Amino acid sequence: MLDIFLFIATFVFMEFVAWSNHKYVMHGFLWSWHKDHHVNDLKKIKEEYNGKFKFEKNDRFFVIYALPAIVLMIIGFNINNLHLVSIAVGITFYGFIYFLFHEVLYHKRLKFKLLQNSTFSYFNAIVKAHLAHHQPKNAKDFDNYGLLIFRLEYFKN
Template identity: 40%
Template structure:
């Protein structure tokens, strides 16, 4: 059981760090033509950028299917990637971008920090000049308490 939890954490962490790298160097680089739809106002629920979620989700499904017979490391890493995807959807699409209006804006300091960092990321709709490329790996200045 401890090994399974370790592989779940590994899959989750791998998604955050590879997601940060892919977002900064590929999405804001050669894949900008796809990702820019996320930085522009949209009149539709889906955007071309959602293809990245399909890709990452497909990797998780393949790993889960390859490892389900023996519940080996592939299964648990796939579960970690899936857990990351679920939290990403809730934090990014629901809480920050309000694609589904399930919750109010966050009051929690951690969630506010993530929210502020993502707002800062979207201050530009250009390929360059964006900041804060991770979901959880966020510069610490976004977590400072607001003065009252």
């Protein structure tokens, strides 16, 4: 039971980690890595990848976020501590959801029609909220650093 709680708590906490890192690290001192993710913001957003998969410098963050989960998993299995494994699985699951919603649903870096053609209102709201992040009025003015949690206004049509 505690392990299920740890898994859920870790998942929710990761949204906070993602939001704060995106806002203060990626748009802060590591802007040089994140910049290429925003390079097309002034052009039309949907043409960004043209269906061809390209690596961005920004993808380095996936490796960085995967490291604590891998380390926790190795330690957890080695000392037989299921709590650590639950936290590691929570981080990994958040990373997977982030990949699915950010890279696949929104940026369409991979094709997945079932997700991309879905009319589920929460998915539409995620897309609108992230679109707002990719429409800065100037180089400093970005909105919506989170992914799964955003203002309710994005649910409106």
